[in-house]
Amino acid sequence: METARMKLGRLGEGAACEFLTQRGQTVIERNCRKGRLEIDIVTLDRNGVHFVEVKSRTAPVMAAPEENVTLCKQKKMAQAALRYLNTSKDERLKGDLEVNFDIVAVTFAGEKTLIDYFPNAFIPLYT
Numbered sequence: 101m102e103t104a105r106m107k108l109g110r111l112g113e114g115a116a117c118e119f120l121t122q123r124g125q126t127v128i129e130r131n132c133r134k135g136r137l138e139i140d141i142v143t144l145d146r147n148g149v150h151f152v153e154v155k156s157r158t159a160p161v162m163a164a165p166e167e168n169v170t171l172c173k174q175k176k177m178a179q180a181a182l183r184y185l186n187t188s189k190d191e192r193l194k195g196d197l198e199v200n201f202d203i204v205a206v207t208f209a210g211e212k213t214l215i216d217y218f219p220n221a222f223i224p225l226y227t
Contacts, residue, residue, distance in 0.1 A: 112156025
């Protein structure tokens with residue numbers, strides 16, 4: 101059974117995919133699981149491959165959705181991206197590609213959907 105939180109996340113990811121597609125990115129995969137790790141959206145454009153974390157909220161919000169992508173979440177995204185690239189059969193992902201970690205914050209405010217895009221939101225730190 102889909103919870104309200106799951107529905108909000110699914111709607112947010114759909115809005116993010118539409119937004120990214122309009123910006124010229126090709127969505128390769130959604131909700132990609134690699135073991136216990138997950139990537140919300142994987143896209144490809146002329147700048148390389150993008151691993152996108154989507155944060156969805158309903159207004160009013162106490163904190164900006166993108167602020168919830170913690171260092172721990174960033175490390176998990178980097179691990180998932182590495183696993184994804186190492187196991188992908190997609191020929192478009194072979195070779196020397198720039199890897200980008202982006203955040204899309206989606207806020208639903210009544211009838212309005214507000215989208216904030218943070219390309220290259222972080223560079224993963226390996227410790």
